Amino acid sequence: MDVTQFLTIAFTSILVSNVVLAKFLGLCPFIGVTQKTESALGMGAAVTFVMFMASFATFLLYRLVLVRYDLVLALKTPMFILVIAALVQLVELFMRARLPALYDALGIYLPLITTNCAVMGVALLNTSDAPLAFREMTVAGGLVAASWRGICCGLGFTMAMLLMSGIRERLARVNVPAPLRGIPIAFVCTGLMAMAFLGFTGMG
Amino acid sequence: MAQTLLRDEFKKGIIAQNAVFVLAVGLCPTLAVTTALKNAVAMGVAVIFVLVCANTLVAALRRFIAREVRIPCFIVIIGSFVTMVEIIFKGKLPPEINASLGIFIPLIVVNCIILYRAESFAYRHGVLRSLLDGLGIGVGFALTICLVAAVREVLGSGTVWGYPWVPVSWPVRYVPASILIQAPGAFLVLGLMMAFFNWLGQKRSA
Numbered sequence: 422m423d424v425t426q427f428l429t430i431a432f433t434s435i436l437v438s439n440v441v442l443a444k445f446l447g448l449c450p451f452i453g454v455t456q457k458t459e460s461a462l463g464m465g466a467a468v469t470f471v472m473f474m475a476s477f478a479t480f481l482l483y484r485l486v487l488v489r490y491d492l493v494l495a496l497k498t499p500m501f502i503l504v505i506a507a508l509v510q511l512v513e514l515f516m517r518a519r520l521p522a523l524y525d526a527l528g529i530y531l532p533l534i535t536t537n538c539a540v541m542g543v544a545l546l547n548t549s550d551a552p553l554a555f556r557e558m559t560v561a562g563g564l565v566a567a568s569w570r571g572i573c574c575g576l577g578f579t580m581a582m583l584l585m586s587g588i589r590e591r592l593a594r595v596n597v598p599a600p601l602r603g604i605p606i607a608f609v610c611t612g613l614m615a616m617a618f619l620g621f622t623g624m625g
Numbered sequence: 626m627a628q629t630l631l632r633d634e635f636k637k638g639i640i641a642q643n644a645v646f647v648l649a650v651g652l653c654p655t656l657a658v659t660t661a662l663k664n665a666v667a668m669g670v671a672v673i674f675v676l677v678c679a680n681t682l683v684a685a686l687r688r689f690i691a692r693e694v695r696i697p698c699f700i701v702i703i704g705s706f707v708t709m710v711e712i713i714f715k716g717k718l719p720p721e722i723n724a725s726l727g728i729f730i731p732l733i734v735v736n737c738i739i740l741y742r743a744e745s746f747a748y749r750h751g752v753l754r755s756l757l758d759g760l761g762i763g764v765g766f767a768l769t770i771c772l773v774a775a776v777r778e779v780l781g782s783g784t785v786w787g788y789p790w791v792p793v794s795w796p797v798r799y800v801p802a803s804i805l806i807q808a809p810g811a812f813l814v815l816g817l818m819m820a821f822f823n824w825l826g827q828k829r830s831a
Contacts, residue, residue, distance in 0.1 A: 442808060443808050444657070445653050445656040445657040445808070445811065446653055446732075447653070448652040448653050448656065449650070449652060449653075449737055452649065452652065494708075494711070494712060494715070495708060495712075496708075497708075497731070498704050498707050498708050498711065498731040498734050499700075499701060499704030499705060499707075499708060499734070501731075502700050502704055502734050502735065503697070503700065503701070503704075506696070506697060506700060535696075535735075536735050536737055536740060537735070538653050538732050538735045538736070541731075541732060541734070541735045542728055542732060545728040545731055545732070546728060549728065598820075599823075599824075599827060600820045600821070600823040600824035600827060601816075601820045601823075602823075604649055604816075604819060605816045605817070605819040605820035605823065606816070606820075607816070608812045608813070608815050608816025608819065609812070609813060609816040609817065609820075611812040611816075612809045612810070612811075612812030612813035612816060613809070615808045615809040615812055616804070616809040618808075619807065619808065619809060
């Protein structure tokens with residue numbers, strides 16, 4: 422892993438194929454928790470942290486257990502979701518005991534992350550048709566790349582959440598036609614945002 | 626408690642409790658796999674299968690699953706059925722459909738619709754009712770994504786089920802608005818369709 426590879430992963434996962442705007446992952450929190458900027462930021466931070474942990478753990482599990490014993494097709498999906506669910510519980514317990522301030526800030530968002538498809542999605546992308554072929558890397562190299570990608574996808578998610586919450590705080594003050602109020606107008610705005618981000622395609 | 630008709634357990638999922646337009650769950654696959662009608666049909670079938678099987682099994686085992694560990698149990702049950710779908714699809718479907726469904730088949734395991742029905746319905750009701758509930762919600766979801774996919778495919782690539790809907794022999798040609806099959810088009814189409822159904826609902830109740 423050299424600096425160029427780190428930068429490529431960062432650029433690709435934050436801007437070019439943003440988890441929300443280009444890959445359609447994590448839409449439930451994107452629509453559900455973006456009414457206020459503070460909660461969007463809290464959710465983004467929690468997701469980034471869990472995504473990093475999950476990318477690390479699932480990649481290790483994939484390479485050292487699933488690939489070695491030829492269980493990829495049969496056990497990948499159930500194992501990954503169990504690892505992510507256990508990890509979220511663990512993070513929650515640890516935070517409550519050791520980092521009460523952070524727990525109070527993120528606490529309510531943590532359980533929701535288990536069913537956040539962005540976390541599972543990034544874990545699956547890391548171990549399947551990853552554009553950077555993490556498959557061909559050594560275990561250590563792939564682990565660094567996968568974890569870094571987890572962090573970057575989390576940052577991309579946080580960025581999309583922040584942008585959306587800014588838009589929605591303004592939308593709350595304008596007179597939107599009745600049928601478009603709430604989720605529909607949020608989707609239309611997201612479409613316009615995604616159109617802007619389409620401009621990054623080809624730069625990755 | 627008054628028992629609702631069995632027929633209504635099925636019917637409610639299609640319009641009154643439509644997963645996408647009314648409950649606003651399961652949005653990720655709705656946007657991701659609706660680039661073509663074929664993909665949407667495959668996804669719809671997968672979701673109906675997982676939802677019906679998971680609901681039935683959760684309802685059958687509900688007396689043996691302790692409250693404290695119910696969520697991990699649901700996840701294991703759902704994960705097993707999703708793996709079945711994955712294996713079947715890999716063997717039976719043409720590779721280009723598998724490629725465009727991509728990670729969204731394994732992601733059914735975190736699809737909020739399925740966990741939501743297991744938790745809020747199947748864990749509290751009998752086997753037959755849960756089966757019908759799963760079938761209703763599943764069919765409602767499948768119809769919705771097919772509708773979204775139809776709009777996107779017809780306008781975005783000018784085809785229906787892969788065939789151009791303006792015959793090639795005609796002197797006129799439809800120029801596809803390809804933005805609709807790209808990412809922004811998904812958000813725009815779903816947003817406007819939700820608004821349309823809201824408008825219909827509001828007009829009816831007014």
